[in-house]
Amino acid sequence: MAPVKVFGSAVFANAARVMACLEEVGVEYDVVEVDYMAKEHKGLEHLARNPFGQIPAFQDGDIMLFESRAISKYVLRKYAKSAQDDLLREGNPEEAAMVDVWTEVEAHHYLPAMAPIFYECVVYPARLGTTPNQKVVDESVEKFKKVLDVYEVCLSKSKYLAGDFFSFADLNHFPFTFHIMATPHASVFDSYPHVKAWWERVMERPSLKKISAHMEIKP
Numbered sequence: 001m002a003p004v005k006v007f008g009s010a011v012f013a014n015a016a017r018v019m020a021c022l023e024e025v026g027v028e029y030d031v032v033e034v035d036y037m038a039k040e041h042k043g044l045e046h047l048a049r050n051p052f053g054q055i056p057a058f059q060d061g062d063i064m065l066f067e068s069r070a071i072s073k074y075v076l077r078k079y080a081k082s083a084q085d086d087l088l089r090e091g092n093p094e095e096a097a098m099v100d101v102w103t104e105v106e107a108h109h110y111l112p113a114m115a116p117i118f119y120e121c122v123v124y125p126a127r128l129g130t131t132p133n134q135k136v137v138d139e140s141v142e143k144f145k146k147v148l149d150v151y152e153v154c155l156s157k158s159k160y161l162a163g164d165f166f167s168f169a170d171l172n173h174f175p176f177t178f179h180i181m182a183t184p185h186a187s188v189f190d191s192y193p194h195v196k197a198w199w200e201r202v203m204e205r206p207s208l209k210k211i212s213a214h215m216e217i218k219p
Contacts, residue, residue, distance in 0.1 A: 003028040004075075007046065008055035010214040012036075013118075013175035014068035015056035020171055021072040023207035024087060025079040037127075069107065069172065076168060087168040098162035102169035105150075105161075111176055113147045116140040118176055121183040126217045141188060148192045155194035159201065170202050178203075178212055 004022070008015035009031055022029045034040050034055055042053045049057035050066035057064065058071040060078075065071045073088060080086050089095035117140045120132040154161060161169045177199060180186060189196045202208065 003030045005030045005032050005059040007032045007049055007057040007059070008034045008041075010211050011217050012055045013179065013215075014054075016175040016178075016211050016215055017068045017172065018056055018058060018071045018075065020174055020207050020211045021075045021087070021168070022079075023210055024171070024205075025075060025081065025085050027075065027079045069103065072168065072172070087166070087171060089162070089165070089167055095163060095165070095167075099167045099169045102154075102161040102167075103172050106169070106172045109147050110151075110173065113140060113144040114176055114180060117144065117183070117185055118179055121185065122179045122217055137185070141185060145188065145191075148188070148195055151195050151198075152192045155198045160198065166202070166205070170198075171205075171208070174202060174208055174211075175215070178208075178215060179217070 004027060006015055006018055006022070006029055010016040010019055019029070019031075034046060036055070040046055041050075041055050046057065047053055049059070049064055052066065054066070056068060056071070057066050058074075059065075060074075065074060076085075076087050077090070080088075083091060087099075089099050116136050120137050120140075124130045125132070151161075158164050160166050161173075181189075181199075189199065203212075
């Protein structure tokens with residue numbers, strides 16, 4: 001069977017999310033580069049894959065998908081080979097519900113608070129040669145701390161977000177957190193020992209170590 005295709009390399013955080021899921025379930029895949037600086041993601045060829053002109057897109061035979069969280073869930077549902085690979089915990093409704101809860105938390109609370117830090121400290125300096133807007137960063141750090149307050153309580157009760165098992169809820173946090181950890185603002189996590197310990201456990205996953213080696217955003 002031909003490998004599935006991911007359109008967009010691991011330097012794009014959302015593509016890295018998809019690749020990490022593919023690594024977790026052991027699926028062979030091809031990476032098709034999309035030249036962001038040349039605006040290939042806005043060209044007709046890529047718009048046929050992702051009508052919003054964003055990265056990634058994903059192809060598996062005749063099916064073409066976009067939106068990284070949806071792609072990731074598709075990969076985990078289709079290709080999980082055992083209960084151990086079931087990162088969605090769909091065999092247990094209660095556990096699956098908790099995975100869903102923290103997946104939503106990442107999308108609606110964690111990432112929105114973190115995103116301005118990511119763009120100001122990682123993306124804009126690499127792509128535009130700018131220096132961070134410190135006012136934006138400082139305000140976002142304060143918002144992010146309030147989110148981490150909630151995470152600290154949760155992770156004081158269990159090893160991972162949805163329970164004492166690694167799940168998609170944890171993996172889902174990987175790509176953007178990885179980039180923040182490469183900035184001076186990684187020190188924010190020092191005030192949250194349970195969160196910091198959780199992150200260290202997450203990054204012990206072989207899949208994430210492999211993908212993270214290809215995630216550096218260069219000018």
